[in-house]
Amino acid sequence: MPDGGYSDLSVRGIEELYRRGGARPSDVVGSCLDAIEAKDGIVGAFVEVFREEALARARELDGEDSRGRPLFGVPVAVKDNICTRLMPTSCGSRILRGYRPPYDATAVSRLRAAGAVIVGKTNMDEFAMGSSTEHSSSHPTRNPWDTDCAPGGSSGGSAAAVAAGMVPLALGSDTGGSIRQPASFCGVTGIKGTWGRVSRYGLVAFASSLDQIGPIAADVDGCARALRAIAGADGIDSTALADPCPALEGGGEAALDGMRIGVPSSIKGIDLDPSVSAALAAAVRHAAEAGSRVAEVDLPDLGLTIACYYVIAAAEASSNLARYDGVRFGMRVGSDTLGEMYARTRSAGFGEEVKRRILLGTFVLSSGYHDQYYGRACEVRERIRDCYRRLFGSIDLLILPTAPGPAFRLGERLDDPVAMYLSDIFTTPASVAGLPAVSIPAGLSADGLPVGLQLIAAGGREDLIVRGASALERAFAFRRRCVPGGSGGGGRS
């Protein structure tokens, strides 16, 4: 066994290890569980660890044949808003504390069918509303690169778990950037597929028309393998895409040759961290050298996109979260009258950020304001979608930053929701337009924090983002080298 155990391996590394006969699933899963025990006290990536269940499952797999199971014996962490049968699924919320769904999300059952072992549930902003994983009812997660910094959010727990080498793979969910932004902040890779690529059945809804489950891994290959396993039509999610996921292959050295790549002209006005600008420039240079045709392109207004995103997401959330009422499951604060039971339960059960969005969403849907806000946002969304449809007629990939800068410090933006919202400026376009996007680590800031770049392709073309990202990944040769609790600063006090 290598020094750090097996938990640091990539998905491909684990497959090769098994093929060589170098270890069995129980060794790898055990090693991940040990890593979680050693590191998660500092990082706080997990809200639940299924030690016994995971080990038991791994031991079963020890005696089984891996053939036909592409994630055989791969330990996976699952974001806490994705249902795991009879295992806690609380969405980072007090209102769902202790809730155990009676069924597995489609993505989870597909992971299990592919041979993966679920080791635990990861921390998140409550109901996936947030960009820092600070809005969790249990505890904030720390960025493994610098534990005074946020891991991003809302899938901060999943990104941190992979970044800290506790698991090779995690599932996250992305509504306006919740996979990509934490992947960028934590120096790992995350993919959000085309809207509908992965069944949403069992993903606790935040904003249904934007939500997507996706993988977070140390490399593009790990994400591609996981996406392949969980993607595809699902009879119980009518919005899941019917057409099969394209083949997700790295494509080797020639991947970028002849690719038409667009770089948005509009980001010039945005205050970017120098490391982000440098990473973008390096990527463009590399792509051009590798034979891509790089051109500046105009994007639909990013400010308008983010506004459109927040109106639609809040509107849908206000309705999706109505079911947490204390009647059938989760928390209840009793009272003599029904109305008061609702009010007390929801007041005590939801955090401030969730309440803010429910109120906002209720407002934008209410009669007299509906057309002005929700109706207009839907029209804007249609126009934005048309713009991107046209844009991807002339380019194959759009390359842009994932976030304007590296991870911010914990607590820094808690009192300024608008500043927090604006950190989604580069991730909301792919969400609003429903396009596949990947974030890959692309360099380090002056403070030694990772920054990511994002590739977006036309709807249905996950193959293009995987090819492009694999090529750039090789060019950047980014090395994960975070030591939680080491160089970056103090542990959890």
Added chain:
Amino acid sequence: MRREAAYEPVIGLEVHAQLLTRTKLFCRCPARYGAEPNTLVCPVCLGLPGALPAVNGEAVAMAVRLGTALGCRIAPASVFARKNYFYPDCPRNYQITMYDAPLCEGGALEYDAPEGPRLVELERIHLEDDAGKLLHRPAARSLVDFNRCGVPLVEIVTRPVLGDPSDAALFLQNLRRLLRWLGICDGNLEEGSMRCDVNVSLRTPGSRRLGTRTEIKNLNSFKAVEAGIRLEIARQRKVLEGGGEIERQTSLWNARRRELVVMRSKEEARDYRYFPEPDLPPLEVRAELVERERSRLPELPLARERRLRAEYGLPAYDAGVLCAERGIADYFERAVRAGAEPKEGANWVMREVLASLRERGGRIEEFAVSPDDLARLVRLVSDGAISRTAGTEVFREMLRTGEEPGAVVGRLGLELLADPRRLEMMVDAVIAANPGEAARFRGGKRQLLEFFVGQVMKESGGTADPRLARDLIERRLAPGGGER
């Protein structure tokens, strides 16, 4: 009466009909009535976090069937929408319904009213899911049964074109007949498989502008619909005549106290915050589905009723009774095809068949006397082989034993007694036994003829040929006639 005419009511109906699908609208739970509470539920119909709806094609087909039967435009793509409101019987706290892009638009229900043909235009028909049921228990406890939650409903909305309470009730009866005729709803108002909400407003006659309308819910019988509307019209009229204004409100019909109770005033009006259901793509209805449903439509009740009148010369009343249900009309026509004279057949179906169905319950499709056997029986009577009285007895035996009529007639010896010599003996015996009546008859009291016929029928056990018996009695009792 002049004051009565100062306002005319304008009535529109919203009818909810539970579809007779095997499973619920958005999940695969059985859509069944009467099971143990909360046994027909799953994550979808319980609104558990992460569960998603998937549309039941059978429900769509039934709604399309209704739409084609009513001549609606069927939208190639309609849109489900969320209607947001908090109530414990609605587990997601939003109902999935249709709002600005319904499945069916326009169309009309046509029927024959006593004063002539009537056509009630429809606004729309859409699909939505039903809520659960609250069971209020003493000591301030309430329980919820989610079995009904997610059962498919069609909501049928008329234009505000109904003129008075009985008009509304008649429309409803005809709509119910159509729903049952198409096999898509059992139309049970009392059990709530068909529910009716009413919108009522008043206006001055001739005015095209509608007054402010109010809504009445919970009308669970045709009588309640009439009574509730009548009360609301009277209330509105009083307000207007007192110089007041009508405010929007929703009231509930209290069946026990037969009165309206205000449920929500204008101030409490709900804002449902409708928006398109993001969990469901637009509902696409292909032209092939519409064609398939249209081509499979049975002859509709009104057409059938009119045809029965034209083809068999039946009175309107008979045709109406026979077309109350498709099964009855089918039964009648099968009997006619098997040789029953139509009017005779209609009489037998209306008097005997329907009466015994009412008495014993059960479905006409499983009725013990087959239409073929009924036709045989009708023929035995109209051919004069047995008397009508004997026929009724034969029918009861057939119902009891399932025998065919010929066998019953033979077994009970009910062949018509038409042998003049045997009949003569019977007539003589009856006259001899009633000398007083005979004397009075001869004295001119002709009405006693029926008495003697009745006595002969009784004597013969119903087998005497009544015409022949009558002739013989008259001849025997004629002045100076007959007595040898």
